[in-house]
Amino acid sequence: MSDSLVIEGISKSFPRSARPALDGVSVVLGDADIMALVGESGSGKTTLLRIIAGLEQPDTGTVAIGGELVCSEGYSVPPEQRHIGFVFQDYALFPHLSVRKNLLYGLHRITHRDEREERVAEIVTLAGLDGLEKRFPHELSGGQQQRVALARALAPRPSFILLDEPFSNLDPMRKDTLRDELRRIVKSSKTSALIVTHDTRDALAVADTLAVLKEGKLQQVGSPERVYFHSTSEYTASLFGKVNRIPCQLLEGKDAPQGAPDILVRPADLEITHEVTGGGHIVGKVIATNFRGDFHEVTLECADGGAGSAEPTRVTIYVGANRKPALGDTVTVRRSRRGEG
Amino acid sequence: MGTALIALLIAVPLAVVVATLFDSPSEAWREVVGYGVLGSYVKGTMIMLLGTGLLAAAFGIGAAWVVTVWEFPGRKFFSLALMFPMAIPTYVAAYAYDFAKHELRDPMMLWVRENFGAGAMMDANIVFNHALAISVLALVLYPYVYIAARIGFAEISGAYIENSRLLGRSLWRSLFSVGLPLARPAIIGGLLLVLLEVMNEYGAMLHYGIETLTIGIFNQWYDWEDTDSAIRLAGVAMLVVFAIIIAEMLMRGRSRFHAHHGLRRNLAEKPKTVLGTSMASGFCFILFFFAFLLPVWKLLELALHGVEKVEVGELMRPVLGSLSMALLAGLVILVAALFLAYAARIFPGVTMRLLSKMCMLGYALPGAVVVIAMLSAAAFISGAVAADSLTTILFTATPIGLVMAYAVRFMTPALAPLEAGMTNIRRSMDEASRILGRSSWGSFFRIHLPLLSLPLLGALIVLFVDILKELPLTLVLSPPNVETLATRTFGLMHKEERLAEGSLPALILVLSGCVGVIILHRLIRRSRQS
Numbered sequence: 001m002s003d004s005l006v007i008e009g010i011s012k013s014f015p016r017s018a019r020p021a022l023d024g025v026s027v028v029l030g031d032a033d034i035m036a037l038v039g040e041s042g043s044g045k046t047t048l049l050r051i052i053a054g055l056e057q058p059d060t061g062t063v064a065i066g067g068e069l070v071c072s073e074g075y076s077v078p079p080e081q082r083h084i085g086f087v088f089q090d091y092a093l094f095p096h097l098s099v100r101k102n103l104l105y106g107l108h109r110i111t112h113r114d115e116r117e118e119r120v121a122e123i124v125t126l127a128g129l130d131g132l133e134k135r136f137p138h139e140l141s142g143g144q145q146q147r148v149a150l151a152r153a154l155a156p157r158p159s160f161i162l163l164d165e166p167f168s169n170l171d172p173m174r175k176d177t178l179r180d181e182l183r184r185i186v187k188s189s190k191t192s193a194l195i196v197t198h199d200t201r202d203a204l205a206v207a208d209t210l211a212v213l214k215e216g217k218l219q220q221v222g223s224p225e226r227v228y229f230h231s232t233s234e235y236t237a238s239l240f241g242k243v244n245r246i247p248c249q250l251l252e253g254k255d256a257p258q259g260a261p262d263i264l265v266r267p268a269d270l271e272i273t274h275e276v277t278g279g280g281h282i283v284g285k286v287i288a289t290n291f292r293g294d295f296h297e298v299t300l301e302c303a304d305g306g307a308g309s310a311e312p313t314r315v316t317i318y319v320g321a322n323r324k325p326a327l328g329d330t331v332t333v334r335r336s337r338r339g340e341g
Numbered sequence: 342m343g344t345a346l347i348a349l350l351i352a353v354p355l356a357v358v359v360a361t362l363f364d365s366p367s368e369a370w371r372e373v374v375g376y377g378v379l380g381s382y383v384k385g386t387m388i389m390l391l392g393t394g395l396l397a398a399a400f401g402i403g404a405a406w407v408v409t410v411w412e413f414p415g416r417k418f419f420s421l422a423l424m425f426p427m428a429i430p431t432y433v434a435a436y437a438y439d440f441a442k443h444e445l446r447d448p449m450m451l452w453v454r455e456n457f458g459a460g461a462m463m464d465a466n467i468v469f470n471h472a473l474a475i476s477v478l479a480l481v482l483y484p485y486v487y488i489a490a491r492i493g494f495a496e497i498s499g500a501y502i503e504n505s506r507l508l509g510r511s512l513w514r515s516l517f518s519v520g521l522p523l524a525r526p527a528i529i530g531g532l533l534l535v536l537l538e539v540m541n542e543y544g545a546m547l548h549y550g551i552e553t554l555t556i557g558i559f560n561q562w563y564d565w566e567d568t569d570s571a572i573r574l575a576g577v578a579m580l581v582v583f584a585i586i587i588a589e590m591l592m593r594g595r596s597r598f599h600a601h602h603g604l605r606r607n608l609a610e611k612p613k614t615v616l617g618t619s620m621a622s623g624f625c626f627i628l629f630f631f632a633f634l635l636p637v638w639k640l641l642e643l644a645l646h647g648v649e650k651v652e653v654g655e656l657m658r659p660v661l662g663s664l665s666m667a668l669l670a671g672l673v674i675l676v677a678a679l680f681l682a683y684a685a686r687i688f689p690g691v692t693m694r695l696l697s698k699m700c701m702l703g704y705a706l707p708g709a710v711v712v713i714a715m716l717s718a719a720a721f722i723s724g725a726v727a728a729d730s731l732t733t734i735l736f737t738a739t740p741i742g743l744v745m746a747y748a749v750r751f752m753t754p755a756l757a758p759l760e761a762g763m764t765n766i767r768r769s770m771d772e773a774s775r776i777l778g779r780s781s782w783g784s785f786f787r788i789h790l791p792l793l794s795l796p797l798l799g800a801l802i803v804l805f806v807d808i809l810k811e812l813p814l815t816l817v818l819s820p821p822n823v824e825t826l827a828t829r830t831f832g833l834m835h836k837e838e839r840l841a842e843g844s845l846p847a848l849i850l851v852l853s854g855c856v857g858v859i860i861l862h863r864l865i866r867r868s869r870q871s
Contacts, residue, residue: 055772079775086776092769096791105787106777156778 004160004192005029010061023216036207044216045196054079085153085161093137100133106156127151160192251280270317271336281334348696354714362576367569382557396479401486409494411621412609419625426632427484428854430810432544433847436834437636474549480632489531493524541707543813554578558709575710647841659829670747671804678755704753708813743818754803762796806857
C-alpha cells in the first residue's frame with residue numbers, strides 16, 4: 001500500500017519576509033499513522049498544512065496524495081479535488097447549518113440519499129455525536145464543536161486528514177480527555193492524520209510520529225520517545241521541556257566523559273545519589289526549590305569545575321515531594337538508569 | 342472583469358465632467374463667472390454647509406450625550422424616536438415648515454420694513470430664509486450625527502469610560518476626557534453624511550430660494566440651456582465634495598483605532614435632581630417635537646384639508662411607480678453589490694479594493710452631478726457612435742438610465758454592509774467549503790449568501806427608503822410615463838403649490854421611512870445579539 005502523503009522539497013517564501021517560510025521540507029505520512037508537526041509560531045507549520053491542502057502554492061517541491069501527484073511546479077489540483085479532510089483551528093463549522101447538515105455538506109458526491117444518511121449515521125456514532133444532530137454550532141460546547149469538525153472532515157472518507165492546532169480552543173480542564181477522544185476517533189476511522197500544534201505535550205500524547213519544524217526547516221522526525229529522549233539538537237531538546245546543559249568538566253568519577261564540551265540531560269533523567277563511585281556525577285548546592293504538584297523542581301548551583309568559565313552552572317532536577325532537600329544543602333546528582341542508553 | 346464594468350459605469354460619466362473642466366471656457370461660462378453667479382452659488386453652498394453642519398452636530402451630539410448619560414423617564418423611547426426625523430425627506434420637511442413663512446416671517450418682515458425700510462427688509466428676508474433652511478435641514482439630518490455619536494459613546498469608548506471612572510474620574514469628566522476624543526472619528530463620519538446630504542439637496546433649497554451649486558446646475562441646464570456651464574458647475578460641486586472628504590480624512594487622522602467595536606455598555610445614571618431629570622426629558626422632547634411631531638402634524642393637517650380632492654386611483658399611480666422603481670433598482674443594485682463584494686473576497690488585492698472604492702464614490706456625489714454626468718456621457722457616446730437613440734432608449738423609452746443613475750448614487754449603502762458582512766465570515770469557512778468539495782460559486786450560494794441574509798435585508802431596506810425619497814435623479818431621468826411619490830410630492834407642493842394634495846404622498850413617504858428605521862433598528866439589535 002502506498003503512503004497517504006509524500007511531500008518532497010517544499011519551499012515557500014512570502015513577499016516582504018526575510019527568510020523563507022518553508023525551506024526544502026520533505027515528510028512522509030504512513031498509512032493510518034498520526035503524525036504531529038511541532039514548532040513554535042512562525043516555524044512554517046501552518047503554511048505547510050495549507051500547501052498540502054492546496055490553499056497555498058509552494059515555490060518548489062511536490063505533494064503526492066495516495067501515490068498521486070497533486071502539486072508540482074506549475075501544476076496544482078484545486079483543494080476541492082484533493083480529497084482530504086481539514087479540521088480548522090476555529091473549526092469553521094457553518095453557523096447557519098445544523099450538525100447534521102454540516103456533516104452532509106461534504107457528502108454531495110454520494111448520489112443516493114440513503115447512502116448519505118447512512119454515512120452520517122455512521123460518523124455520528126463514531127464521533128459520539130448522538131442526539132446532537134439537530135443542534136446548531138453555537139449550541140455546542142467547545143469539545144462537541146471539535147468532534148463535529150472532525151466528523152465533518154472524516155465523513156467523505158478522505159485519504160487523510162489535516163488538523164490545524166486542534167487543541168488551542170479547548171478548555172484546559174478537559175483538554176486531556178478531549179485529546180484522547182480525538183486520538184480514539186481518528187484511530188478507529190483508520191484514517192491517517194497530520195496534526196499541527198505548538199504544544200509539545202499535546203504532540204507527545206496524541207501522535208505516533210513527531211516532526212519538528214524550526215524556521216521552515218525540518219529538524220527531526222521520529223517516535224515521541226525517540227524525539228524526547230534522544231533529541232538531535234539542543235533546540236529540539238529544549239522545545240519538549242527543560243533541559244540541562246552540563247559542561248563535561250564538571251562531571252566527576254571514573255566514567256566521566258573526557259574531552260567532550262557539554263552534555264544535554266533532562267531533569268527527569270537526573271537523580272540524587274549517595275554513592276559517588278561509578279558513572280559521572282555532579283555536586284551542587286541547592287539554591288531554589290519550587291513545588292510543582294507531583295514533584296519539586298530543585299535548582300542546584302554547581303561549583304566551577306574548571307578555570308575560565310565565568311558563570312557557575314545551574315542544574316535542575318525533579319525530586320519526589322517527600323524527598324525535598326533543604327536550601328543550602330550540598331547534594332550529589334547522577335543520571336538515572338532510564339536516562340542511560 | 343464584471344467589477345471593472347460596474348466601476349466603469351461610474352467612472353465614465355465622471356470622466357466626462359472632469360474632461361469638460363479642462364476644455365477652454367465657453368462664452369456663457371465666462372459670464373457665469375464674471376457676473377458673480379458662480380460666486381453666489383459657492384457662497385450659498387458654503388453658508389448652508391457650515392450652518393447645517395454646526396447645527397446638526399449640536400443637535401446630534403447633544404441628543405446622543407443626553408441619552409447616553411442620563412437615565413430618565415422615556416429614555417428608551419427617545420433613543421429610538423430621535424432617529425425618526427431621518428425618515429422625513431428634506432424637501433418634505435421644507436414644505437411641512439411652510440407655515441413658518443406666513444406665521445413667522447411675514448409679521449417679522451413687516452416689522453423690519455416699518456422700522457428699517459424696504460431695503461433692510463430684503464436683506465432680512467434673505468437671512469431669514471437661510472436661517473429657516475438651515476434649521477429645517479439640521480432638524481431632519483441630525484440623526485446621522487446622533488447615531489454615529491451614540492455608537493461612539495456606548496460601543497467604541499464605553500470600556501474606556503468605565504476604566505476612567507474606576508480611576509476616579511466622574512462620569513462627566515470621563516466623557517469629556519475619554520469619550521469625546523474617542524468618539525470623534527465616528528461623529529465626524531456622521532457629520533460627513535450630513536454635509537453630503539446638504540450638497541445633494543435640491544427640493545428644499547429651491548423652496549427657500551437659496552442658490553447652491555446643485556440649484557445652479559439645474560438652472561444652467563434647464564433655464565439657460567447652457568450645458569457647458571452646467572457641467573462645469575458639476576465639476577466645481579465635485580471639487581467641494583472632494584474637499585469635504587479630504588477634510589474628513591485629515592480630521593480623522595490616524596485615529597482609526599476605533600474601528601473594532603466593543604461591547605455596548607450602559608453608562609446611564611439617574612440625574613441627581615428633579616431639575617436634571619426634567620432637563621434631560623425636556624431636551625429630548627423639544628428636539629423630537631420640532632424635528633418630527635410638528636412637521637408630521639402639519640402634514641396631517643394639510644392632508645385632512647385636501648383629502649376630498651384626492652382620488653385613490655390617482656394616488657395609486659405614484660405609489661406603484663415608487664414601489665416598482667425602488668424594488669427594481671434595489672434588486673439590481675443589490676445583485677451588483679453582492680457580486681462586487683464576493684469578487685473582492687475571492688480576488689483580494691489592491692486593484693479590487695480600488696475598484697470597489699471607486700464604486701462607492703458615487704454616493705458622495707450630489708444627484709445633480711450624477712444627472713449631468715450621465716446625460717452628457719450618454720450624449721457623448723451617442724455622438725461618438727452616431728446613434729442618437731441611445732439617450733432615448735436609456736432615459737425616455739425605458740427606466741434603464743434611471744436605474745443606472747440610482748446604481749451610481751446608491752452603490753455604497755448596498756456595498757458597505759455587504760462588505761462588512763463578508764469580513765464577518767471567517768476565511769476558514771470558504772476554505773472548509775472548498776476542501777469539502779465545493780466550487781467557489783457553489784460555496785457562495787451555500788455559505789455566503791445565507792450568512793449574509795441580515796446585511797442583505799438591511800441593505801435592501803436602506804436602498805428602498807433612499808430610492809423612494811430620491812428627488813433630483815428621479816425628477817430628471819425618469820421616463821415620462823413613470824411617476825413616483827417623490828416626484829408627485831414635488832410636483833404638487835412645489836410647482837403647483839397644492840400643498841394639501843401633495844401632503845398625502847409626502848405622508849406615505851414619511852411613513853415608509855419610519856417603518857424602514859424601525860426594521861433597521863431591530864436588525865441591528867438582532868445582529869448584535871447573535
